[in-house]
Amino acid sequence: MGFPFHLYLPIAGNSVNIIAIMGLGGVVGLLSGIFGVGGGFLMTPLLIMMGIPPTVAAASDSNQIVGASTSGALAHFRLGNVDVKMGLLLLVGGVLGGTVGVQIIAILRRLGNADFLINITYVLMLGIIGGYMFVESLQSMRKTSVEAPAAAGKEKEKESVYARFMKSLPWQMEFKRSGVNISMLVPLFFGVVVGILSAIMGVGGGFIMVPIMVYMLRMPMHVVVGTSLFQILFTCLNVTIMQAWQNHTVDFILALLLLIGSSIGAQLGAKIGKKLKGDQLKILLASLVLIVMVKMLYQLLARPDVLLAYVGGH
């Protein structure tokens, strides 16, 4: 009798191929380690394609992100890439924003417009963030190779306007790891914004948080990745416990299989990420975000195979 390659998942109510699930976890974990994103926006649709019910896919994915981000955050912490103070402020803002976002969705569901808002928010956010990051990092790569001194001068000029506004805000704080001095209101505010958006979109929000840390908080890319993983760890801890408690949708076996793959992938990703330059990381993440955006746009425009969907997935 050979090795049983299938395992039955009692919560998902289906049997899965162990190798396929661990492989999927490995690939998404690799991306998570490189870019500091949780990977929920990739993993959940792929799990649904493998026959896992949407609600179980999303909740179990949160459970595996807890493990993967622990592994990834630890790797980045050792490399000195985690700004704990910044991460905690973003987390507090994220929890507040998440609560507001859940209420917004509840109101829109009653009005019958929630699905439309969710899908449009996805495509717009992915398109804007992916497009901006792609163009910006491409320009940045050109600048550094052609006219480095002039660009630096312009950057200083631009920064002075932004810096003046930032300095005018109360409760200034020093974030040593990130090398920035800003008001504590800034990470709190952006935490709230990301919290609202991630509650609407039903994801951890890493792919929105990373660009905000880079462009709005002006944190160095390597600290951004570590800090994002640190923040995602706590967000997904909360989601896992709540989903298991309220909805019984966390399949621990599925999460563990994904976790074995994704933790190894995250470790490799952190090492690869360290070897890549900031601009290279940004352009790769931008490409990934744009690919997902095109896929979602296609889903919105092409006629679905079946014109029915279970309530709970989108």
Added chain:
Amino acid sequence: MKPHRHLCYYLFGLIGLLLLPFFSARAMAAPDATQFSVEPATIHMDAFYDGTKLVATGTVPEGSQAVLRFIGNACELHMKRKGKIFGLLWMNRDSLTFNGLPNLCIISSAVNLSELKGQEPGAGGLGGYKLSGLKEGADIEPNDADSAEAFEEFIRLKQNEGLYRETVGNVAYEPGDAGFKKFRAEIPVPSRMSPGQYTVELAAIKDGSIIAKSSRPVTADLVGFPALLAGLAFGRPALYGILASIIAIISGLLIGMVFQSKGAH
């Protein structure tokens, strides 16, 4: 003599009444003129469960076709109908509730059912025994002009999930005796199945009509580790969530430590 004659009438009448159940049983035997058994009667869904098959063996009247349905309980399902917004974007739109449709329906036969006579819908004929025949017991809310299309989409969705199937060629026959023939059916059981009570229904179909039918119960039970896990997840969900998180963190830390020791720099 008259009293004797009356007594005779009474006696014949009494005998007739006593024999009535016997004759009526013979007359009503047609719907039950099938004998069959299903193995296993209980499906054990353990950690390595990846679908299985049920073997049904028995007899049906000569000249008829044995059609078997492995069917689950009817349940209420809330769904969304997809439609276009602004004539461009496909979105989940109207809410629909499906009642009276089983969570599983696997139909097995020796020949393609669409090749047999009696395709018209209705519980008494072949049409009522096909997937399309499930419409008879279905209740779709709101019940509007699009309900028929919604039912078709429901069947397609369940077929994509592997929970509704019409399988052909998995029923084999052997000669029997006394106007009956033996059959053996291998019914595929999908891996994507919930624990619970199911039924294997056998219908003997001749000239498009069901001439005999019978059914056997089948139970699907979680056993071993899946049973333990499901018990914890549904019985003590908060503890389950905390444990799942703790194990995930420990696993992440352990893998992190392994990598640190291997890749020290």
